[in-house]
Amino acid sequence: MKIEHIEQWIGRDVLDGDGEKVGKLSEVHFDGDRPVVGEISTGRISKKQHLVPLREASATRDDLRVPYPKDTITAVGGPAPDGSVTHEELAAVAQAYGVHLGVDDGPRTLEGSKAREARLAAAAAALARAEELEREAALRAEETQAAEERAREAADAVEQARAAQRSAERAAAEARAQAGPAPATTTA
Missing domain, CATH: 1.20.5 (Single alpha-helices involved in coiled-coils or other helix-helix interfaces)
Incomplete structure (x- = not known):
């Protein structure tokens, strides 16, 4: 199912490509009106944040599914302490997932x-x-x-x-x- 307003899915479970729960969607970062990456909160106590591309995200009935393995997702870091996602962090996310995020026009931060x-x-x-x-x-x-x-x-x-x-x-x-x-x- 295509997701129209992915920011409305904040707080829902995120499943990896195999359907295994990774964590919860805690934030969506936009380039203009286009959602680029999501923050997934993992761990019950530590609540670590991990960035994941949203281009291929899809919705199940109650969950958000991303086509990446859980190990890859949990290996990727989260945003800066202030919650911003810089161009450098986007480049690291693109490299980790082997995808093109479509944000190549210079250093800037995405909007949460x-x-x-x-x-x-x-x-x-x-x-x-x-x-x-x-x-x-x-x-x-x-x-x-x-x-x-x-x-x-x-x-x-x-x-x-x-x-x-x-x-x-x-x-x-x-x-x-x-x-x-x-x-x-x-x-x-």
């Missing part, structure tokens, strides 16, 4: 599944926040556009009121001019 999960969660949160900010920006742009429209309407109303006032003042001036001079008032 926990770090990858945290990075992907942070990226998803950042994307969600960016989308939220875009929605807020669009809403504010609509509000700004509506406010600008109201301001234009208010300016038009002010201009119409001023025009009406000027018209009324002209009409009043014309009416006063037609009426002639105001009669003199006498005081008696």
